[in-house]
Amino acid sequence: MSADDINNFRQIITSNGYRLTRAREATFRLLVSSEPQSVAKILAKAKGTVDRVSVYRNLELFEKLGIVHRVYIGWKHKIELSDDFVKHHHHLSCLGCGKIIDIEDESHIDEFIEHVAARADFAPRRHIFEVDGYCHDCKPTKTTR
Amino acid sequence: MSADDINNFRQIITSNGYRLTRAREATFRLLVSSEPQSVAKILAKAKGTVDRVSVYRNLELFEKLGIVHRVYIGWKHKIELSDDFVKHHHHLSCLGCGKIIDIEDESHIDEFIEHVAARADFAPRRHIFEVDGYCHDCKPTKTTR
DNA sequence: TGTTTATTGCAACAGAATTGCAATATAACG
DNA sequence: CGTTATATTGCAATTCTGTTGCAATAAACA
CATH class of the missing domain: 1.10.10.10 (Winged helix-like DNA-binding domain superfamily/Winged helix DNA-binding domain)
Structure with a gap:
């Protein structure tokens, strides 16, 4: 602050x-x-x-x-x-231990939104993108999305 | 059903x-x-x-x-x-009229998740991806994400 | 410093979700 | 098929989350 x-x-x-x-x-x-x-x-x-x-x-x-x-x-x-205060970013949240990992590579998601919006003639204002799963330490044997 | x-x-x-x-x-x-x-x-x-x-x-x-x-x-x-019952898909929701547009092109988002998860050694289980904005009919003049 | 009115805090309310528990219905077994 | 053990249900009561009305308060501005 x-x-x-x-x-x-x-x-x-x-x-x-x-x-x-x-x-x-x-x-x-x-x-x-x-x-x-x-x-x-x-x-x-x-x-x-x-x-x-x-x-x-x-x-x-x-x-x-x-x-x-x-x-x-x-x-x-x-x-x-x-974003004016804290850079907007997305997260991977671990269902096992609750750890939150920041997604570094933000450019792809922005591009994807542009792409999808353009096709539908849609003006995007905000988006939600979050992924839940298991981190390295909590990885179970079977993994599906 | x-x-x-x-x-x-x-x-x-x-x-x-x-x-x-x-x-x-x-x-x-x-x-x-x-x-x-x-x-x-x-x-x-x-x-x-x-x-x-x-x-x-x-x-x-x-x-x-x-x-x-x-x-x-x-x-x-x-x-x-x-997915076992109804194919999972994502939406563009219009903040103006409330219309919900399905996103057709799902492959990119899946690829993106794989990519991001691989980098963090993370096993994705589920994800949320939703975009709000304005549809063709409700488009305001200024548009930012 | 005084005046206007946006904003606050309290109390009361509304709606969503949870918990304890006795009654019930399902699954399993003789 | 009838009996038994217990998972599940439904009700009542409760907790939690968010909202509304309104009088008191404190920003903003002259």
């Missing part, structure tokens, strides 16, 4: 005509993490500082303003800071 | 040591649909026939046995029969 990030955040909020409040900034600071977080976890961190309702309302606002977006990992959705 | 499908279902249940019950078979029959269904919709169909709790418990079992899996469309998860 750099000072730049905070300034960027403030800029997004105010330039869109919203007020810069203690609750909003506190909520934003809770989101800083290298990994996407569940809403439950964010609420737990917020406890005593920001009311649950405000967290929900601001997460919704943040999503609308593109500050955060949701990813779907391990059959639960989680909140992740957007 | 062919007789084969029912037999296949029965085989999966019994060969895994579970009992073939009225509730389970009824729940399975509710899942037949060309599109993934929300849990709410399945529960509505089950009303009066199978108790909500049994639906939940059996969907969980079905998932464990690979009879169904979940997809994530429009920020809601839905239940879809697995």
